[in-house]
Amino acid sequence: MGDWEGVRLHVVTGKGGTGKTTVASALALALAGGGRKVLLAEVEERQGLAQLFDVAPLTYAERRIAPASGGGEVYGLAIDAREAMYEYLAMFYRLGRAGRALDRVGFVDFATTIAPGLRDVLLTGKTYEAARRKDARGELVYDAVVLDAPPTGRITRFLDVNTSVSSLARVGPIHRQANSITTLVHSPLTAVHVVALLEEMPVQETVDAVAELRAAKIPLGAVIVNQVREAHLAGRERTAARSGKLDRDMIAEGLKAAALPFSNVLVDQLCTEAAGHARRLESERRARQELAALDRPMYTLPRVPGGIDPTAVYEFAETLTEQGAS
Structure with missing residues (x-):
């Protein structure tokens, strides 16, 4: 039994350049081990997951992108605000194809521009739907959902969508959707994992993000220290x-x-x-102490010279599993 038994939504954030997409991918593979089915989703329109797994660009349609140990499967999804809006209009307003017709007059761009919080509702809303979706037998489609989320500087605002839309709508479908998402995000079913490097700026952003998430009462997961170099002196x-x-x-x-x-x-x-x-090792020792003071489970992943490929991601998944992540 891993550290996150019962958690259904794993949100992975981190300062830009810390490797959060790699870590999110490795975590998804780890969670899918033993025959489980996990959805790995991204929201930043960078196609980072497709590049990492060397597959065709992801779309709004979920598809299998990688096998996991023990017969598990990882599915991939690129959450696009425009497609989410079409789906939203069809679900809540029964507009169907008319929703796409609205886009021809710039409705989606207009709506997300005048109400930036609405974009976050759309992006997190799809994640929320996937995390609670059931099949015809009443069983959950996915054992877990891993979200490659925005960086630490934006993560609390992104997840706390009810606050984002409170001035936009106090009643109606948008309000209800935001409330449902907020309930999930603030529940024990969610864990926000923060990726850090043993360097001054990433450590400080991790400390700040953890403080913000705690203040917002959003459940914290692990601190995952990435790109740890081997110590050659002791x-x-x-x-x-x-x-x-x-x-x-x-x-x-x-x-x-x-x-x-x-x-x-x-x-x-x-x-x-x-x-x-030796000086770098001393600096990393102090950084590790700062992260340990956050009092969260801490996992470490090694630095891989020459870049990350799918093989490295699978090795990271094994490392996370060994450390208790799944």
């Missing part, structure tokens, strides 16, 4: 490297033992690199 060697006091003779002996060319210039370069590595 103990006394790390202390000596940081202070510029590494044993030069030992380095020279190591070069000779490895049959590598030796020179004082090379030893100087290695000492300089070791000092930088």
Whole structure:
């Protein structure tokens, strides 16, 4: 049993550049393990999921994009505000094709421009519908939904849609839809996971986002530390490297033992690199302490030189599973 038993909606956010799309994809694969069916959705119109899994661009129609361990399946969906509006008009106003006709006179652009909160209602509304959808037998279609959400700077406003539309509509379908979404988002069925790097700005944005989410009473999930580099120095060697006091003779002996060319210039370069590595490790240690102080489950994923491919995403899914994410 993983850390998130009972959670149906997993929202993944993080500062731009932290790899939240990669993490969301790995989490979806982890949750789908053991024969489960998971929907992985994106809302930023970047087609990041299609690129990551090397599949054709995603559309508003859900389709299978990856198998998971144990016979599980991950489905993909690109939530588009325009298509969501058409569906919304058909569901609540029974306009059918007339909804698309309205778009020819710029209705969708007009509506989402004068009421920016409406766009978030449309995007989160589709996620809400997928998370609670049942089949003909009355069983849930998806065991979980993973949302590759907007960055940390916008995540609380994006999820707290009832506040966004309170001045737009106090009654009617829009109001009811926003209330339903808000109920789900603030319930134990939801968990917001924040992706961070062990660097100053991503850590600070993570701390700020966690504080905002807590203030909004939106359930927090894990802090997922991405792109963690391997430590090549420990103990006394790390202390000596940081202070510029590494044993030069030992380095020279190591070069000779490895049959590598030796020179004082090379030893100087290695000492300089070791000092930088040691200082970075110390900085990362402090960053990790700040994240640990948030008192949330913390998972770590390694840095992969050369970029991320589908194989790496599957490896990340296994790592998350081992750490208790599913």
